[in-house]
Amino acid sequence: MSLLVYGIVEATSGEPRGVGLDGRSLHAVAEGPLAAVVSNHLGDRVEPTPDALSAYEQTVRRLMERGAVLPARFGSVLEDASAVLELLRRRRKDLVARLQRVRGAVEIGLRASWRDGPPTPLEARSQSGTSYLRDRLELRQSARRVATELEPLGALARSSRRAIVPRPDLPVLDSYLVDSGRVSEFVALVEQLDDRLDEVELVCTGPWPPYSFADGAPV
Amino acid sequence: MSAPRTLYASTSGRTSRAEPITLVDLIDRVLSGGVVVHGHVTLAVAEIDLIDVDIALLVAATAKLAER
Numbered sequence A: 001m002s003l004l005v006y007g008i009v010e011a012t013s014g015e016p017r018g019v020g021l022d023g024r025s026l027h028a029v030a031e032g033p034l035a036a037v038v039s040n041h042l043g044d045r046v047e048p049t050p051d052a053l054s055a056y057e058q059t060v061r062r063l064m065e066r067g068a069v070l071p072a073r074f075g076s077v078l079e080d081a082s083a084v085l086e087l088l089r090r091r092r093k094d095l096v097a098r099l100q101r102v103r104g105a106v107e108i109g110l111r112a113s114w115r116d117g118p119p120t121p122l123e124a125r126s127q128s129g130t131s132y133l134r135d136r137l138e139l140r141q142s143a144r145r146v147a148t149e150l151e152p153l154g155a156l157a158r159s160s161r162r163a164i165v166p167r168p169d170l171p172v173l174d175s176y177l178v179d180s181g182r183v184s185e186f187v188a189l190v191e192q193l194d195d196r197l198d199e200v201e202l203v204c205t206g207p208w209p210p211y212s213f214a215d216g217a218p219v
Numbered sequence B: 001m002s003a004p005r006t007l008y009a010s011t012s013g014r015t016s017r018a019e020p021i022t023l024v025d026l027i028d029r030v031l032s033g034g035v036v037v038h039g040h041v042t043l044a045v046a047e048i049d050l051i052d053v054d055i056a057l058l059v060a061a062t063a064k065l066a067e068r
Helices: A050-066 A081-090 A092-102 A129-149 A180-196 B023-030 B062-067
Strands: A002-010 A026-031 A034-041 A069-071 A105-114 A159-167 A170-179 A200-208 B040-045 B048-054
Touching (some): A002 A026, A002 A050, A002 A081, A034 A081, A034 A092, A050 A069, A050 B023, A069 A092, A081 A092, A105 A180, A129 A159, A129 A170, A170 A180
Antiparallel strands (some): A002 A034, A026 A034, A105 A170, A105 A200
């Protein structure tokens, strides 16, 4: 029986409650200061159906409500408990530091979308390669101007991640790691910026577990 | 599908399409965020394996692709 990993928590969090995917009960595999929250899993794959993604997210969100958590990427299946222990041993220093940095904070997503469509529509089929690339560059430049307007948000966050033009209709897609106690202040500033910016509409989502701050570049 | 509550959706009155949390928001995080453990991960849709790699390589986030 393999194990599906939902997230990494502090060992002091105790046994997790509730269920994970397919109603399977959760349990903790602890090693030193860390514990991985897992459920038994048949096979080595997880189908990313909307229901499964939603159930996974809800499970991780419940973990966040009990304390600091580093969500695992969806579909993280390890072959057995010893593989989980090996993960916790091998990455102990990094995971402990990341847990410390996300403790007491939540992730807030911010989508900036063009109110009236992209200022430079990208229509590759009807253009030459050169004009397509020029339009693409102009779109990125417009998006960077939007990003500059959003800079005050960074001052209210512990950390942030940014994607410029992840889709033509989205000039900026940000994730912010915000102290739980500052979320209202953060949202109020988004509201102010949304009122001020004519080109884009801003929408916050969350609070999310810190998916965007659990791995990759240091928080 | 239940989703996290929306904290905020533009209240300025200029919004043409007040969009709640979408599956894309969820996918952005759940599939392309999170701790990448070392292990074997297969994501399958409709019984067709889309990705079958060591997780250390894993799925490139759409956002990251777009940054290139």
